[in-house]
Amino acid sequence: MTSSSLLLLLILIAAISYFFGRKRSEVVAQSVGGVRYLHSLPNYYGLMAAVWAGIPGFVVLSLWVMFESTVIQGIVASSFPDSLKALSESQTNLLWSEINNLRSGVITNASDPALLTAAEQLTALEDRSSILKTILTLGLAGLTGAIGWKLIRPAQKARNQFEAFFRILLMLSSLIAIFTTVGIVFSVLFESVRFFREVPFFDFIFGTKWSPQIAVTADVPGSSGAFGAVPLFVGTLLIAFIALLIAVPIGLMSAVYLVEYASSKVRNVVKPLLEVLAGIPTVVYGFFAALTMAPQLKNFFEGIGVNGVSSESALAAGLVMGIMIIPFVSSLADDVISAVPNSLRDGSYGLGATRSETIKQVVFPAALPGIVGGILLAASRAIGETMIVVMAAGLAANLTANPLEAVTTVTVQIATLLVGDQEFDSAKTLSAFALGLMLFFTTLMLNVVALAVVKRFREQYD
Amino acid sequence: MTDQNMNAIERLATVKEERMKAKLGKRYAKEKRFRAYGVASIVIGLCFLAMLLGTIFTAGWSTFYATEIRLTVTYDADAIGVSDLNDESQLMFADWGALVKNAMKERFPYVSGRSDRRAMYSLVSSVAEYDLKDRLEANPELLGTTEEVWLMADDEIDALMKGQVDMSVPENERRISDLQNSLVESLIESGELKKSFNTTFFTNGDSREPEQAGIRGAMLGSFFTLLVTLALSFPIGVAAAIYLEEFAPKNRLTEIIEVNINNLAAVPSIVFGLLGLAVFINVFHLPRSAPVVGGLVLTLMTLPTIIISSRSAIKAVPPSIREAALGLGASKVQMVMHHVLPLAMPGMLTGTIIGMAQALGETAPLLMIGMVAFIADIPSGPLDSATVLPVQIFLWSDLPERAFVAKTSGAIMVLLGFLAAMNLLAVYLRKKFETRW
Numbered sequence: 001m002t003s004s005s006l007l008l009l010l011i012l013i014a015a016i017s018y019f020f021g022r023k024r025s026e027v028v029a030q031s032v033g034g035v036r037y038l039h040s041l042p043n044y045y046g047l048m049a050a051v052w053a054g055i056p057g058f059v060v061l062s063l064w065v066m067f068e069s070t071v072i073q074g075i076v077a078s079s080f081p082d083s084l085k086a087l088s089e090s091q092t093n094l095l096w097s098e099i100n101n102l103r104s105g106v107i108t109n110a111s112d113p114a115l116l117t118a119a120e121q122l123t124a125l126e127d128r129s130s131i132l133k134t135i136l137t138l139g140l141a142g143l144t145g146a147i148g149w150k151l152i153r154p155a156q157k158a159r160n161q162f163e164a165f166f167r168i169l170l171m172l173s174s175l176i177a178i179f180t181t182v183g184i185v186f187s188v189l190f191e192s193v194r195f196f197r198e199v200p201f202f203d204f205i206f207g208t209k210w211s212p213q214i215a216v217t218a219d220v221p222g223s224s225g226a227f228g229a230v231p232l233f234v235g236t237l238l239i240a241f242i243a244l245l246i247a248v249p250i251g252l253m254s255a256v257y258l259v260e261y262a263s264s265k266v267r268n269v270v271k272p273l274l275e276v277l278a279g280i281p282t283v284v285y286g287f288f289a290a291l292t293m294a295p296q297l298k299n300f301f302e303g304i305g306v307n308g309v310s311s312e313s314a315l316a317a318g319l320v321m322g323i324m325i326i327p328f329v330s331s332l333a334d335d336v337i338s339a340v341p342n343s344l345r346d347g348s349y350g351l352g353a354t355r356s357e358t359i360k361q362v363v364f365p366a367a368l369p370g371i372v373g374g375i376l377l378a379a380s381r382a383i384g385e386t387m388i389v390v391m392a393a394g395l396a397a398n399l400t401a402n403p404l405e406a407v408t409t410v411t412v413q414i415a416t417l418l419v420g421d422q423e424f425d426s427a428k429t430l431s432a433f434a435l436g437l438m439l440f441f442t443t444l445m446l447n448v449v450a451l452a453v454v455k456r457f458r459e460q461y462d
Numbered sequence: 463m464t465d466q467n468m469n470a471i472e473r474l475a476t477v478k479e480e481r482m483k484a485k486l487g488k489r490y491a492k493e494k495r496f497r498a499y500g501v502a503s504i505v506i507g508l509c510f511l512a513m514l515l516g517t518i519f520t521a522g523w524s525t526f527y528a529t530e531i532r533l534t535v536t537y538d539a540d541a542i543g544v545s546d547l548n549d550e551s552q553l554m555f556a557d558w559g560a561l562v563k564n565a566m567k568e569r570f571p572y573v574s575g576r577s578d579r580r581a582m583y584s585l586v587s588s589v590a591e592y593d594l595k596d597r598l599e600a601n602p603e604l605l606g607t608t609e610e611v612w613l614m615a616d617d618e619i620d621a622l623m624k625g626q627v628d629m630s631v632p633e634n635e636r637r638i639s640d641l642q643n644s645l646v647e648s649l650i651e652s653g654e655l656k657k658s659f660n661t662t663f664f665t666n667g668d669s670r671e672p673e674q675a676g677i678r679g680a681m682l683g684s685f686f687t688l689l690v691t692l693a694l695s696f697p698i699g700v701a702a703a704i705y706l707e708e709f710a711p712k713n714r715l716t717e718i719i720e721v722n723i724n725n726l727a728a729v730p731s732i733v734f735g736l737l738g739l740a741v742f743i744n745v746f747h748l749p750r751s752a753p754v755v756g757g758l759v760l761t762l763m764t765l766p767t768i769i770i771s772s773r774s775a776i777k778a779v780p781p782s783i784r785e786a787a788l789g790l791g792a793s794k795v796q797m798v799m800h801h802v803l804p805l806a807m808p809g810m811l812t813g814t815i816i817g818m819a820q821a822l823g824e825t826a827p828l829l830m831i832g833m834v835a836f837i838a839d840i841p842s843g844p845l846d847s848a849t850v851l852p853v854q855i856f857l858w859s860d861l862p863e864r865a866f867v868a869k870t871s872g873a874i875m876v877l878l879g880f881l882a883a884m885n886l887l888a889v890y891l892r893k894k895f896e897t898r899w
Contacts, residue, residue: 066746069746069747070745070746070747073747159793163793163794163795166795167705167709167795169701170701170702170704170705170709171705171709171710173697173698173699173701173702173705174701174702174705174706174710174719174769175719176698176702176762176765177702177719177722177723177726177765177766177769178718178719178722180722180726180737180762180765181722181725181726183737183741184729184733184734184736184737187736187737187739187740187741188733188736188737188740190740191740249503250503250506250507251503251507252503253499253500253502253503253504254500254503254504254507256500257497257500257501257503257504258504261497261500270504270508273508273511274504274507274508274511276511277507277510277511277514279819279823279881279885280514280823280878280881281822281823281824281825281852281877281881282823282825282826283823283825283852283853283855283856283859284514284518284823284855284874284877284878285514286856286859287518287855287859287870287871287874288514288517288518290859291859291867292517323507323510323514326507326510327507330507354489354490354492354493355493355496355497356492356493356495356496356497357489357492357493359496360496377728380728380730381728383730384729384730384731384732384733385730386730386731386732386825386826387825387826387852387856390826390829390856391856391859411730411732411826414732414736414830415732415826415829415830418735418736418739418829418830419829419830419834432736433736433740436732436733436736439730439732439733440729440730440733443728443729443730443733444725444729447724447725447728448725451724451725
C-alpha cells in the first residue's frame with residue numbers, strides 16, 4: 001500500500017476510534033449512574049481513543065517513509081562487488097542512476113551484470129518494505145487502538161490526558177523554529193567542513209581570485225580552481241552599499257515627512273503605496289533591472305561620454321535593490337520616529353525651534369539607535385538578496401570598486417553553483433555551502449546587533 | 463551723554479532685530495527646504511513604483527492578445543501519409559506539416575521558389591501542425607474533408623501585428639522579409655488574420671516556441687506548492703504561537719525559541735534553499751523539482767511570519783475574556799480553544815495570507831531544489847515535477863526571443879494580480895473582523 005493511502009487509512013481509523021470511544025464512554029457511564037458521573041465529557045474519551053489509535057501508527061509511518069530509501073540503498077550498496085564499492089561518490093551516483101534506469105526500463109543493457117542483480121534486489125527490497133510498512137503501521141494502530149479502548153472507564157482522566165497530549169503537540173510545533181535553525185547550521189556547516197578540507201580556510205577568506213570552474217583535464221590552466229572569496233565579498237558590499245545609498249535617504253526622508261508633516265489623509269494613501277514596493281516579488285525587480293535599468297544606465301553614461309560601462313553594472317543592480325528596500329527603511333524609521341515621545345517635540349517647539357530644527361536636533365538624536373538598527377536590518381536584506389543580482393549582476397568575479405563595472409556577489413555564486421545537476425564531492429559545489437555559511441553568519445550577526453539596538457531603543461521610551 | 467547712550471542701545475536693538483530677521487528668514491528657508499526634501503523623496507519613491515509597473519504593463523499587455531491566421535485545410539490522407547488514424551506505426555511517421563503547407567500553397571498559389579515558399583510557411587507557427595493533428599485525432603471522421611481553421615501565427619508575425627517590428631530598416635536586417643509583409647497585408651485585407659484573446663497563454667505549459675508557451679504549468683505548480691505550504695505552516699504556526707503566548711513557561715528554552723523565530727524571519731531566503739537541498743533532497747531523498755519539497759522549504763520560510771502575526775493576534779485578546787472563561791471552570795486548554803483562538807483567528811488568517819503572498823513571490827530557494835528545470839508537462843499533483851510562476855518568469859527572462867520579453871511581462875502581470883488579490887483579501891479580513899476592545 002502506498003504511504004499516502006496508509007495515511008488516509010490511519011485518519012479513518014482515528015475517526016472511527018473517536019466515534020466508538022465516545023460511544024463506549026456513554027455505555028460505561030450507565031454503570032455508574034449516567035454521563036454526569038464520568039470524569040470528563042464523552043468527547044474527551046473519544047479524542048483519547050483517536051489519539052491512541054492514530055498517533056503511534058503515524059509516528060512509525062513517518063519514520064519509515066523518512067528513512068526507507070536511505071536504508072534500502074545502504075543494503076543494496078553493501079552487496080555491491082568490491083570493484084564497485086571502491087568507486088568515488090560521483091561515479092556511485094552514476095551507478096545509481098543507471099540502476100534506476102534499468103528498473104524503469106529506459107535501458108535494458110547494464111554496463112556491469114552486478115547492476116542488474118542490484119536492480120532486482122532493489123525492487124525486491126522495496127516490495128518487502130512496502131508490505132512490512134503496511135503490516136507494521138496497521139498492526140500498531142490496531143494494537144494501540146485496543147489499548148485505548150480498554151482504558152476507557154469512568155475514572156479515566158480523559159480530559160487531562162488529552163490536554164497533556166495537546167500541550168506536547170503545541171510545544172513540538174514551537175520547537176520547529178529551533179530545528180530549522182539547527183538544520184540550517186548543520187547543513188551548511190557539514191558541507192563547509194568538507195570544503196575546507198580541500199581548500200584552506202584562509203585561502204578562502206583572503207584569496208583574491210575566484211574561478212570555481214574545475215577543468216576536466218589537469219593540463220588546462222586554472223584547472224585546480226581558485227576559491228578566494230574576497231572579490232565576492234567586495235562585490236556584495238559594493239552593491240549593498242549602492243542600494244543603501246539610495247534607500248536610506250529616500251526611506252528616511254519619506255518616513256520623516258509622513259510622520260511629522262503629512263496630514264493623516266496623505267499618510268493613509270502614501271504609506272500603503274510605498275509598501276507596495278515591498279510586496280513586489282524580487283524576480284520582478286530583477287527583470288526590471290536587467291531589461292530596463294541596465295540598458296538605460298549604459299545609454300545614459302555613454303551619452304555623457306563615459307565608455308566601458310558594463311551592461312551588468314553593479315550600479316543597475318544596486319539601484320534597483322535600493323528601490324526594493326526603500327519601504328523597508330521607511331516603515332522601520334516610521335516606527336521609531338513615531339515612538340519618540342511628543343513631550344520632547346513640545347519642549348523643543350516651546351524654545352522656539354522650527355519643525356525641521358526639532359526633527360534634526362531633537363527627534364533624530366532620540367531616534368538614532370532605532371534608525372541605525374533599521375539600517376542594519378536593511379543592510380542584511382541587501383546582502384542576502386538573490387534574484388536581483390542573479391538577473392542583473394555579472395558572473396565574473398572582478399575585484400573592483402567601480403560601480404560601472406560588472407561584479408558578482410556571494411548569492412549569485414551560490415545560485416549559479418547549485419542550479420542544475422551537481423556532484424557532491426567537488427570543491428566547486430561545496431564552495432557554495434561555504435559561501436552560504438558566510439552569508440548566514442553575516443546576516444545573523446547584523447540581525448542580532450540590529451534587534452538588540454532596536455530593543456534597547458524601545459525600552460528607553462516604554 | 464544719556465542721549466547718545468540711548469541712541470547706541472536703540473541702534474544695537476535695530477541691528478539685532480535686523481540680524482534676527484535675516485536669520486529667521488534663513489531658518490524658514492531651511493524649514494521649507496527640509497520639507498521639500500521629504501516631499502521629493504516620497505515623489506521619487508512613488509515614481510519608481512510607477513516606472514516599475516509602467517514598464518511591465520506596457521511590455522506585458524500585448525501578451526494577452528495573439529494573432530491567428532485563417533486557413534482552408536484539406537485533411538488529405540495522402541499528404542499526411544496516414545490511411546488509418548488508429549494505426550500507431552503510421553502516426554509516428556505522419557507528415558502533419560504537409561497539411562499546413564498545402565493549405566498555404568493553395569492560399570498563395572503565386573508564391574514559388576524554395577526560399578519564398580519557406581518564408582511563406584513560416585507565417586504560421588511551427589507547432590500549429592500539432593493542433594491540426596490533435597483535432598484530427600479527436601475527430602477521425604474529418605479525414606478527407608476540408609474546413610476552415612484559425613491557426614496560430616508565428617511569433618515574428620505576432621510582433622509585426624503588434625507594431626513591434628520596424629519595417630523601415632533594410633530588409634536583410636529584420637526578421638520579416640518584404641514578401642512576408644506583403645502576404646500578411648493581403649491576409650489582413652481579406653480578413654484572414656485576426657487578433658484574439660490569447661487562451662494559449664493560460665492553457666499551455668512551457669514551450670521553447672514563444673507563441674505556444676503558457677503559464678498553466680507554472681500556475682498549477684505554484685498552486686500545489688502553496689497548498690503544501692498552507693497545509694503545513696498554518697497549523698504549525700498557530701500551534702507554536704499559542705504555545706509561546708499561553709502555555710510556555712518563562713525559561714531559557716522559551717527565550718531561545720523566541721530569539722530564534724525573530725532571527726529566522728531575517729535569514730536570507732537562499733539559505734533556506736541550501737537547507738532544502740542538503741536535508742530534504744540529499745538526506746531524505748525526496749524528489750527533485752517537486753512542489754512537495756518547494757512547499758516544505760517555503761513552510762520553514764513563512765513560519766516566522768505566521769508565528770509573529772499570530773502571536774500579536776493572541777496578545778490583542780483582552781485578559782478579561784480569559785479570566786471569565788477560567789472563572790466559569792474552563793481548563794486552560796478549553797479557554798484557549800473555545801475563546802482565545804476564535805477571537806484571534808481573523809488576525810491569524812491575515813498574517814497567514816500575507817505569509818502565503820510572500821511564499822508565492824519567492825524564487826531563490828526554489829532554484830536550489832531544482833524547480834528551474836524546463837518542464838513542458840502540466841503537473842497533476844504535488845509529487846510531479848513542476849516549476850512555479852516566479853521561477854517561470856526567471857526562466858523566460860533569460861531567453862533571447864523578443865516575444866519572451868512580452869511573455870515574461872505578461873506572467874509578471876498575472877503574478878502581481880494574484881499577489882494584489884491576496885493582499886486585498888488580507889486587508890478586507892482585517893477591516894471586517896477587526897475588533898477594538
